[in-house]
Amino acid sequence: xxxxxxxxxxxxxxxxxxxxxxxxxxxxxxxxxxxxxxxxxxxxxxxxxxxxxxxxxxxxxxxxxxxxxxxxxx
Numbered sequence: 001x002x003x004x005x006x007x008x009x010x011x012x013x014x015x016x017x018x019x020x021x022x023x024x025x026x027x028x029x030x031x032x033x034x035x036x037x038x039x040x041x042x043x044x045x046x047x048x049x050x051x052x053x054x055x056x057x058x059x060x061x062x063x064x065x066x067x068x069x070x071x072x073x074x
Contacts, residue, residue, distance in 0.1 A: 002067040011062045014040035016047060019054045033059060 011029035014036045018024050025043060030036040040057035047055045 002069045004065050005068045007066045008063050009066055011064055012036035013060045013062060014043060014057050015060055016040070016043045016055055016057050018047075024055065029062065029064070033061075 011031065012033045012035070013029050014027040015023060016025040016027075024047065027036070027039050027043060030039065036059045040059060044055055044057055047053070
């Protein structure tokens, strides 16, 4: 069983937005900003290919608590 600690970690999350509909998709948490950027590029490519509509992505930085004794990964 895991439990929360007071230790924290910074994670990066790609969030995809459409021009009119607002937030379309929120990706997974990544340990590096570069990994989140690469995922955002793939999300944009897929969205434009599927819907032929403008979209953009933002990389959100999150500070999340760590778990002790579990397998939580950012």
